[in-house]
Amino acid sequence: MCSNSYKNFIRIYSSHSRIISRYSHLKTKVNFLPYNAIPAARRLPIIGTTLDLIAAGSAPKLHKFIDGRHQLLGPIFREPLGPAEIVFLSCPKMMRSVFLYEGQFPAHPLPDAWVIYNKKHGCRRGLFFMNGEEWYNNRRVMNPLLLNGDEKYAKKLTLIATKRLIHKWKELCENSSQYYEVKNLENALYRWSIDVILFVMFGDTYNNASPALLTKMEEFSKNIYRIFEDSSKLMTFPAKIAEFLNLDAWKQFETNVTTVLELGNQVMDQSMVEFSNGDGMLAMMLQHGMPADTAKRIILDLIIAAGDTTAFASIWALYCLASNEQIQNQARSDVCNNEDHKYIKAIIRETLRLYPVAPFIGRFLAKDALIGGYEIPKGTLVILSLYTSGRDEMNFVDANQFIPNRWLRNESGELCGVHHPHATLPFSLGSRSCIGRKIASLQMQSLIELVVSSFRLKCLNDKPVDIILRLVATPDSEVKLAIKPIE
Template sequence: MICANCKALRSVANELCAKYFSTTFKVGLSSLPSAITSRTIEDVTGPKGLPVIGTTLSLLMAGSTPKLHYYIDKRHQQYGPIFKESVGPVPCVFISDPKAMRAVFTHEGKYPIHILPEAWTTYNVLHNVSRGIFFMDGEEWLHFRRILNPILLKGDQSWIDESCKPAIDNLIEKIKSQSARYPYIDMEGLLYYWSLEIIVSILLGPQNYIAAKQKLTDRIDYLSSTLRLVFETSSKLMLISTKLAAKYRISRWKQFEKSVTSALFSVADLVELLLSDYVKNGEGLLGKLKGKMTTNELVRIVTDLILAAGDTTAYSMEWTLYLVGKNLEVQEKLRKEVLEVKGKDDLGSKIYLKNAIKESLRLYPVAPFLTRILPDQAEICGYQMPAGTVLILSIFTAGRDPRNFQDPLHFDPDRWNKNDNNSNRMRLASIPFAIGARSCIGKKIAETQLQKTLAEILVHFRVNVLNEEAVDVKLEMVAVPSEKIKFQFSIKQ
């Protein structure tokens, strides 16, 4: 259980930190040596801030929230793998050391607590909305997690593989069509639709989805544009208090509120339609969950799965295509591996393909920060941290740290094949889906759709990136390209 003080601190932390360090696609845990130490959180170094606003002015001068990942990375260079900073009045402890990050998960407790997006929590309270597993805590969260884990993270996952195929085939045809008409393609819109189409196919199962596809196209298309609007309006609220924005009904809040209301209604309506008209023979995720939850619970859980899939997987795929398009030797090696096993549908044997996705997620994790709030006092990185401490794991920094990865900015899928003294540190440093009890419930879905989609694209096309300058990464709720990436797809003969 969490004491009242921890709950109070968590509430404050949510309000002040969520807009910066939230989002979110089990491995063995290892912890730091348990040497006895008298060092406390007060001994953790870091920049001094002003009362109430902390170091917010420094962040603004450094480029504001779109540059937050670089701002924190520079702090780590200045203060080391652990430092303390208050963006607002609540001190947050930032950690980039791989073993220390893993140690955080060993102390997350039975009911891990993470920071939630302030805009969403404000909306949920004002509209009395009960949300899915991402927003749940305590016994409620554990109950639904225990239902979902065996289906989405364990056992035979071939049904997920099969469910991806209709959406991937559709994406390939769209790329062919647009490539014939335009000199380059802006993939963002196509990938939003692709991501949502895969989720709907997974909900129904591939055969049910193929039968219903034509009737669902307009709904998926509308939902795709609606979710993009939610994403855009959310990012505009990152530097202001959403409680004040909602109280005084400023235009940014009203735009966000309208987009979220539309998204939630359209998703709930879609899920209810799928349940009533298209779920057959216990197939797909909905078929597997039916009978384990009430209809209302199913709608809540699945709605958040759909909302979470929209931008995270779409941008992960875009970053992967960007890296492959900029590194043609890697692209040819990937194509050769895929063609060697084509027809066998043996995704498990495509080691270089898996490593390419892993390498892309290392360089461009869509969630550059992971968060936990300590339920009990614990020793982290040699410091005694009290219950309620807000811990921010800087996985963007960890994934680009030369102490963890040789030549860290180089896109090298082969680095994951090495079995040397640094290989374990690499695995500890790159955790884009988090680990532990509250790791990403959609990890297997995301990995499968990224791998299968990249494989099919490379079978059909040669991918080039036409941007003359390197495309930077900026933070708008998730890590997105700083400018439109111009993709050119040449059909392979």
């Protein structure tokens, strides 16, 4: 996958990094190249490299376009996208070094359409949209609850929602001895993913939710799915121009977001009444002194985010399992015979390596940085190319193959088939890493365990399913999953 020049660059850079680290205490001056020396493709006046991106498939194929740039220019390059120039990285060592320069209050890029909407309507949002001290103070409250909390309790609540889904699927195919194709898999996993968050946020008491609240929640879930579709449409056209011209794509997005936030606030207001004294995350947030309004905003954004991210990560995992009977059987054996379920965890890790839900992770540098042998000024947007690094033969043996066993350590404690484990960072690193990573992992684990122990899986797609970007990495065609109950 990588050229000899690319390999030589990595070898030289690794040696360079070791030398800097060894002699940094001596304040040795090292000559780094200036920012303008970072490789960049030829560009045209005014429009830059826009025509190249359009030819590659525009925003939905951005991961392929950037991957092609890495093959041409190496593990670090500059590219003008939108109004600013961005530095892209695919070398694991360089990617990790970015988090040394993110500062106390890490800042990341946000979807233009959402930023414009929030500003226009004066919306205050959850953790993802917070910055500075507001983000820092609320993240400090959420870390012990979501990342260091009681895993057994979170797993119990996750299982409740997952068992509901499995029960529905069993009912659908109980009158058939053949494989049953799951209709609207995307919708089913979208709702399941939201249900998991609701159970974790509201606890066991969510089982006793009033009929009125459940009806409102169903309407809320359907509209969340719609705004995901609307957001993805605005990826292919500048949201600022779409809003200025009041195009149909913008009007539909604006209308549906307004509906979702109104419904979400109604749901949260009623939940505050029904669950604030319950045993879920909401009650804990309030007990830690978080204002009710802030708790509402954070939970609402977690619910919205859960539908996009974990649902599609789970679709990719089921697609990989359904496409490989041997791996499916090994997963079933792991569930039956091993308490630690290491192979299930390896399946999740391998899925997120090949199909990172967020193929790009970005940070605005909080200070001048020295990365990859170059000086990069403060304020520069640096993006980690996880799609490229995860499929690079320099980082993984048979990088384009789905091989969960690569994540199982041998008797010597080594990983076979993994040269650089940190070439895949599905939940990011640093203080602004994914706040929901623990719940997402438990959620995917419970789904895979219950699915493989309850059903045999078959993929009915005629050709391989590839990635297309719709804010997150989604299938470019519907994943056709067939299930057959195990006797």
